Amino acid sequence: xxxxxxxxxxxxxxxxxxxxTRTGAINLGQGFPDTDGPAxxxxxxxxxxxxxRGNQYPPGAGVPELRQAVARHQRRxxxxxxxxxxxxxxxxxxxxxxxxxxxxxxxxxxxxxxxEPYYDSYTAGIAMAGGVRVGVPLRAPDFRLxxxxxxxxxxxxxxxxxxxxxxxxxxxxxxxxxxxEVARIAVERDLLVLTxxxxxxxxxxxxxxPLATFPGMAERTLTVSSAGKTFSFTGWKVGWVHGPAELVxxxxxAKQFLTYVSGGPLQYAVAEALDGQDDWVRGLAAELRxxxxxxxxxxxxxxxxxxxxxxxxxxxxxxxxxxxxxxRELCRRLPELCGVVAIPSVVFHERQGPDAPSAPLIRFAFCxxxxxxxxxxxxxxRLAPSGS
Ligand code: PMP
Ligand code: GLN
Numbered sequence: 401x402x403x404x405x406x407x408x409x410x411x412x413x414x415x416x417x418x419x420x421t422r423t424g425a426i427n428l429g430q431g432f433p434d435t436d437g438p439a440x441x442x443x444x445x446x447x448x449x450x451x452x453r454g455n456q457y458p459p460g461a462g463v464p465e466l467r468q469a470v471a472r473h474q475r476r477x478x479x480x481x482x483x484x485x486x487x488x489x490x491x492x493x494x495x496x497x498x499x500x501x502x503x504x505x506x507x508x509x510x511x512x513x514x515x516e517p518y519y520d521s522y523t524a525g526i527a528m529a530g531g532v533r534v535g536v537p538l539r540a541p542d543f544r545l546x547x548x549x550x551x552x553x554x555x556x557x558x559x560x561x562x563x564x565x566x567x568x569x570x571x572x573x574x575x576x577x578x579x580x581e582v583a584r585i586a587v588e589r590d591l592l593v594l595t596x597x598x599x600x601x602x603x604x605x606x607x608x609x610p611l612a613t614f615p616g617m618a619e620r621t622l623t624v625s626s627a628g629k630t631f632s633f634t635g636w637k638v639g640w641v642h643g644p645a646e647l648v649x650x651x652x653x654a655k656q657f658l659t660y661v662s663g664g665p666l667q668y669a670v671a672e673a674l675d676g677q678d679d680w681v682r683g684l685a686a687e688l689r690x691x692x693x694x695x696x697x698x699x700x701x702x703x704x705x706x707x708x709x710x711x712x713x714x715x716x717x718x719x720x721x722x723x724x725x726x727x728r729e730l731c732r733r734l735p736e737l738c739g740v741v742a743i744p745s746v747v748f749h750e751r752q753g754p755d756a757p758s759a760p761l762i763r764f765a766f767c768x769x770x771x772x773x774x775x776x777x778x779x780x781x782r783l784a785p786s787g788s
Contacts, residue, residue: 408524412747416731423735426768426776428695429743431568431713433767437632438673438680445669454664460656462490462640466667469674470640476678477600478610480618486645489652492662493637494598494626496655498562499525501594501622501641504654506531510559513550517748517758519568519596531559535750540718540761541707543570547581554585560592561585563611566599569748569763570716571709573606583614591620592647598626598639601681603711604689612643619644622651627670629713630681632767638663638670688713688766691773695766698777703784704762713767716745720760722783727762728754738779 401408416429436442448454454463461467467484474480482488491497498521506512508530514522516535526533536550554561563582565574574582586593595611612621626639641651692708695715699706704717724730727744734740745761746752753759766773 404527416741420741425735425739425741427741428764429741431765432634433632434769438677441669441673444672445666448665448668453668458661458664463667465671466490469671473674478613482642487648488642489648491639492659494624494639495521497624497639497641500654501651502529504650506559511557512562513553514562517569538570543572545578554589562594564596566711568712569714571712571714573603573711579609583617587616594622596624598629599712601630602685606710622647631673636666638666691766694773702780713765714763717762718760725760726754727760738782740776740779
């Protein structure tokens with residue numbers, strides 16, 4: 401393994417999903433819904449396949465129908481003006497958009513400022529680009545942005561800020577005030593921002609505000625999203641990035657030689673979904689809010705201390721009240737203890753030892769059917785010390 405990937409093992413999501421498959425445990429680890437997205441959108445994909453749309457290499461930037469639908473979506477939901485021909489690039493999921501952007505924009509030794517805990521592909525993407533990660537902690541119990549820490553993290557070698565809101569794994573949704581501070585810092589220091597907004601539609605009672613809508617930001621922001629989370633098709637791996645034409649062209653330069661293109665027929669289906677499924681998407685968010693509450697309640701009854709998220713698929717729980725200090729160890733044993741799989745939050749942190757501050761924290765996914773969540777909650781109740 402090349403030095404720049406030293407320390408990059410198997411992604412925790414693969415490891416934990418494999419553990420769930422092997423043990424037959426309920427998988428609240430890797431974040432994927434157990435119910436597929438709209439049937440009409442699947443039909444649209446089948447139609448595209450049958451009609452021979454996208455069965456051969458689609459255009460490098462993505463099919464025009466999807467780029468236009470992304471532009472319409474950004475206008476309709478956020479009032480953003482996006483040129484579908486020059487300012488949108490379709491990618492193999494958000495993951496490729498992020499990796500290609502980092503490879504295209506970061507010189508070896510450049511610093512990338514990112515919110516800690518970090519979604520795991522950021523760490524690997526920055527490493528592949530030869531960049532240096534500089535963390536800005538979102539600290540328990542409320543996981544808010546520490547604006548002073550952000551300001552202090554930015555220095556002469558900072559190339560870009562990598563933002564993520566709604567944030568995986570904490571579920572934090574940055575507020576208007578927090579985003580305005582990020583924007584102010586980016587403008588003052590003349591920085592680019594890569595913002596991962598894959599959970600843009602999955603917020604519970606708080607608004608998602610795209611960073612690109614803040615003053616001075618449209619010209620320095622690359623915004624990433626994906627059909628995986630918005631339409632519950634995580635296996636399709638259709639994502640996109642939009643931003644200023646010259647930045648998108650740079651990302652495209654890298655993307656050409658990662659995958660060139662992908663998902664031809666699915667791109668047509670996602671275009672239809674973006675245009676026609678706003679009500680379904682609102683319904684999904686309402687549904688997920690109820691599922692969040694169900695799992696939060698179950699985890700509390702099982703004895704965890706729970707941090708209630710405003711967005712995403714994920715809830716963070718502290719296992720210390722149950723007598724567990726090491727979440728990594730607990731997650732390994734969870735299938736045998738109670739038949740559930742979850743993700744130790746410590747893997748998303750700089751410090752990963754058993755005495756790291758995040759060691760007792762565990763991330764549970766609630767993008768599952770209510771009966772699964774109820775079953776998981778009653779299994780987790782077995783962790784409670786007997787008699788309590
Ligand atoms: N960013 C975040 C914050 C995520 O949680 C995920 C997981 N789906 C991704 C990016 C990757 O998205 P995709 O599957 O579209 O590559
Ligand atoms: N984003 C999903 C999660 O955080 C996992 C995606 C993946 O496995 N790469 O659980």
